[in-house]
Amino acid sequence: MLLACFLPWTLLRPNRLAAGDYLRLDVLWMIVCAALALAVPFSARLWPRLTPLLSGAALSLGFYLLGARMTAAMVDQAEFARASASSGLWLWLLGAAIAVYGAGQLNAGQLTSEKFGSVLAxxxxxxxxxLTLTGQLADWSVLRELDAQQSRFLQELGQHLKLVLSGLGLAVLIGAPLAVWISRRPGAANAVLGLANGIQTIPSLALLGLLIAPLGALATAFPALREVGISGIGTAPALTALTLYALLPVLRNGLVALRGVLPGIMDAARGMGMTDNQRFWRVQLPLALPVWLSGIRQAAVLLVGVASIAQLIGAGGLGYFIFSGLQTAASDLILLGAIPAALLAIFVDMLLRGLEVLLVRRLGRA
Structure with missing residues (x-):
């Protein structure tokens, strides 16, 4: 964060493709940021209760300066001009985010109370x-691109979500029964997990390429398949690849979760007169579900990233903006696809992690 104070914070360009000028912080803001960057680590030793507040303030200041610097740079500029965040601002946001994360992890046994630190962080x-609702960030180049391509963005975001949810749903539908089956057959478990591991080692782009030929041949041999959307390019190979990639965490965690239920618990259920099906649905599955859900969470986060390359075979998604930006050397378009994809992965992880915690608490009360 201290190094960020001395680097350029804004890149002003006449349009999205042209080279531009790098703008640094004013001296006053440089002093404020440097003081705050030094205050965060010192407070952790001298006054730990203040550390979450300072960390949150540092990240808040970064977002404020993101909007303020872009607005100031765009004064008297043409409509096609673009103001982008430069290395100093990105480095400040990264350092502040790390500080916020560290402050949020402080607990009563270490530096400060968990509740107090988490709230201030x-x-x-x-x-x-x-800042977003009041339009203070509207001059940021990424949001300008979003405003110009809002309808296309919503379309590709919906397609991205559709690919992720469909691939995850198919992986669970296939992987869940398969995990139950191999949990009772050690020999089959080694073979199935070995195959799933082998698929996972294939690079995503290579797997998409390998699926084009067989799916294209199927669509040619059976024209009815083409009518329902199955072909060598498009959604079919992308969805197939996503499903195959998600199978390993679903199978592996399901197997570990089901085998991790203590034998004594299962014996007690048998002693109560429960049938095999009753023991599975009422005892084994509820106890295994938190660990199993962890694997589904890992698969979901994995698919959010892998779905970004689906655009290469015409399946759409947020990768449309990433690859459009790469082809035209437009960093704003790359960020328009990359930032929402990263935020989507974080949101999915937080949502499913919260569900895991809720299940663990319910089982603990039971």
Whole structure:
């Protein structure tokens, strides 16, 4: 964060493709940022209760300067001009985010109370929300691109979600029964997990390429398949690849979870007169579900990233903006696809992690 104070924070260009000028912080803001960057680590030793507040303030200041610097740079500029975040701003946001994460992990046994630290570490969230709702970030080049391509963005975001949810749903439908089956057959478990591991080692782009020929041949041999959307390019190979990639975490965690239920618990259920099906649905599955859900969470986060390359075979998704930006050397378009994909992965991880915690607490009360 201290190094970020001395680097350029804004890149002003006459359009999205042209070279531009790098703008640094004013001296006053440089002093404020440097003081805050030094205050965060010192407070962790001298006054730990202040560390979450300072960390949240540092990240909040980064988002504020993101909007303020872009607005100032765009004064008297043409409509096609673009103001982008430069290395200093990105480095500051990264350092502040790490500080916020560290402050949020502080607990009563270490530096400060868990509840107090967690609340103050999230100070940046209402600040970012307020800046977004009031239009203070509207001059940022990425949001300008979003405003210009809003309908296409919503279309590709919906397609991205459709690919992820469909691939995850198919992986669970295939992997869940298969995990139950191999949990009772050690020999089959080694073979199935070995095959799933082998698929996971294939690079995603290579797997998409390998699927084009067989799916194209099927569509040619059976024209009815082409009518329902199955062909060598498009959604079919992308969805197939996503399903295959998601199988390993679903199978592996399901197997570990089901085998991890203590034999004594199963014996007690048998002693109560439960049938095999009753023991599975009422005892084994509820106890295994939190660990199994962890594998589904890993698969979901994995698919959010892998789905970004589906655009290469015409399946759409947020990769449309990433590859469009790469082809035209437009970094704003790359960020328009990359930032939402990263945020989507974080949101999915938080949502499913919260569900895991809820299940663990319910089982603990039971």
């Amino acid at each position: 999230w100070l940046w969230l209402p600040v970012l929300t307020a």
